[in-house]
Amino acid sequence: MSLPPACSATSTSELNDSVYELYNPGVESVLDVVFFHGLQSSHTSLPHLSTWISSGSHKEVWPQTWIPEEIPGARILSVKYDASIKKSAEHGRLDLYVTAESLMHNLINAKVGQHPWRPVILVGHSYGGLVIKQLCVHAHFSESLHLSDKQSLHRFLNSVRGISFYGTPHHGISSFFTPNGTKLKDASPLLDYVQLLCAESRRLHENFDALRLSYKWSIAGVGESRPTTFMLDAESENAVAVSREMIVVEASARYGDFTVELEDHISLCQPESRTSNTYIRLTSFLQSNKENRRIPDNLQTVPKMAMSLHSHLLVEVQNILRGGPAAVALCGMGGVGKTTLAKLLFNELCAEYEYTCFVSLKKNTKEIEEEVYSSMYHLGKQLTKRVKEWQLSDLRQKILLLVLDDMDNGSHVAFLQDIVSKNDCANSRYIVTSRNRDILNSLDSCVFDVKFLNPKSSTKLFMSYAFPYPTEPRPSLKEWVRKIVAKCDGLPLTLEVIGTYLKTKVSESIWIQCFQALDEAENVVSLDEKLWAKLRVSYDRLGSQEKN
Known part of the structure; x- marks a missing residue:
């Protein structure tokens, strides 16, 4: 069930044992997008990459190369965890609860969901969608128990804006994973656990859906309409059989804003190009949630500049x-x-x-x-x-x-x-x-x-008030801009007040009078008194009605 190894040459940063940064915008990111892979038919060291390879002629890890072109300010991450169907000494032995607990710690360590106004979108394929749901449920109940990382869990849950599911079995799974279905040699306890989980998926889904309503998360999903072809080990040790199965039927995958695509279980997350429906659906979801930024109530208002x-x-x-x-x-x-x-x-x-x-x-x-x-x-x-x-x-x-x-x-x-x-x-x-x-x-x-602004910064601040973009000063006023900015002595408050006062003044004579008044204020000895003398320049020139 695993996909080919990653073919993209784009560098990946390992933030910790589970979390990998596929793309960092290099500035304060406007959105964190985290990808969760599904079950793997054999162990691979790169499921966080190989799951998400495009199926076109040029193989690449599409979340790493395509999404940054659509949303340049987004940070793209992918997580890795034990999801092997076959057991070995090291793999195929974890369960969903252990995975969710470990991932939650590592995501917080990677600062996911820890910024007050940076949205988080979670994207899961198949079993990865169940991991996301268990992760959120785990975070909620751990927060309720007042554990030491309560603040971090609270911030994470409040930062999540939406979850996009690719072929996730919200309401059970096909006969492929049932006791009477096709058998895998060395089937792991994880596979047995998935069978049990699917039998109890209603409880997980009910708990998660209650959280969705509480936190107002957006949900999107795509489902498969074609059977998936597998090369499987049959009962005999040497026998090899080809199986075609519907892994997650529509009734199980349907949740939220949902569509069915002409794909099988694997190709759902292997778009051929940027025009593939499965890719367009995700980028539209990301764009809509990027704008839905929840601003904390305690933020202070400051000038944009x-x-x-x-x-x-x-x-x-x-x-x-x-x-x-x-x-x-x-x-x-x-x-x-x-x-x-x-x-x-x-x-x-x-x-x-x-x-x-x-x-x-x-x-x-x-x-x-x-x-x-x-x-x-x-x-x-x-x-x-x-x-x-x-x-x-x-x-x-x-x-x-x-x-x-x-x-x-x-x-x-x-x-x-x-x-x-x-x-x-x-x-x-x-x-x-x-x-x-x-x-x-x-x-x-x-x-x-806190020092005075230099001439360049002073001019920039003054212009933002006197001539907001895209307006420009008339040629006759440009020299007075330079002179008045110099008289403001690099004080942001003076630059703001005088710039705001002159914003609507087009007469050169008013600018000259303002400069002369600022020049007279230079005679005041005390710095604080000089500040107030310069601030009064704009006030004294207001009409009586404007002052009132």
């Missing part, structure tokens, strides 16, 4: 937080982008923490406490909008990511220290921002200075 402007510092701070110490502080004057960077860090890291909270600090400690109570999220969902339905002491030994924005006095420091003490968890992380380095030096934290 912020990631590129702060990319180097963002990576550096993330690496520090993941390796320790427990707290990181972002220091800089007002308007330099501390809050934006803190929000970016929060969005990138929040999926790794059970509890998350982003708070803009107030002067009054009681107000800060109320903000924490109403802004705390558990696994991406808000705990409550009502104050005091839980206590800070409830966070003890919970993995927490807390951001305190704009720390500027000793009471803020004391508040953070109180939470750290009550939380008492070595894996928790804290991010604070402040203009005051003396306050940050009183904390046991790694302090980063």
Whole structure:
């Protein structure tokens, strides 16, 4: 039943014992697609590749070479496990439960389903579809038992968007695998188990279908309409017989958005070309689910361009937080982008923490406490909008990511220290921002200075507000763009406010007046006062109705 060895020359990365990366887009992927192979009539070391070889004149592992052309941002993975029908000292001895448990651990290790807004699609052929179903059921019940990897299992189940089945026996299997069917010499316990499983497939299917409804997973499937030809060992040790069998009948394979194709059990997952129905069905399914991205409720709103402007510092701070110490502080004057960077860090890291909270600090400690109570999220969902339905002491030994924005006095420091003490968890992380380095030096934290933008980045940010793509400045305004950007001193907040104000202004005289006002603001000595003087440039030029 196994297919020929892989013929594609495309490199494959082994992430662990079971999970192989067929394609990595080289950037943050928009989708993870994981392939699960079926039973193998003899042991092969490459079932994760050989199952998925195209049947055309040019043999290639089509998930590895075709799908990236359709969805360049997708990461493609394939898993390998013992699925040999024949037994030996090493193979054909595992059962579905053991396989699912091991695969779940290895998929989490490969970061599948561990990103807050990256969808996961699972694709299974035959027995691989049963593995997927058992994998999901195992993850659900393990999460319910509050095991140590509960967070990872929760993230995985919530990241799955859909499952595509190729010839999977949801409701039993043909006589080929029944006691009265054709016998295989050295038939393995796995084959006996599949027979038992198919007899109890209704229970597995009911459990899985309940999960499908709960998590709103999309289901697609294709079934065979032609018998499959096999070379089989008969009763006699030396005899060889040719058998033609319908492996999975339509009634058993039908589930979800289902079609029957003019293929046998093996050719279902061996499309001849990119125009084959079995391939088009899958890519359409992937495209539709790629757009169905579930955004966690706790993500912070940041400007689209912020990631590129702060990319180097963002990576550096993330690496520090993941390796320790427990707290990181972002220091800089007002308007330099501390809050934006803190929000970016929060969005990138929040999926790794059970509890998350982003708070803009107030002067009054009681107000800060109320903000924490109403802004705390558990696994991406808000705990409550009502104050005091839980206590800070409830966070003890919970993995927490807390951001305190704009720390500027000793009471803020004391508040953070109180939470750290009550939380008492070595894996928790804290991010604070402040203009005051003396306050940050009183904390046991790694302090980063958030610097001004360089001229190139400043111009890029200003243009995104003043002239959103595809608009361009008139020739007479280009010189004023350069001069006004220079007067903004690399401060993102000033660039945003002035750029937004000038967005609808086409008169050169208005740009000249704006430049002159910014130039006058240079006379202010204090950096903070200079910032506010420049921000007032746009406000002072609004009409009374616009100000109100």
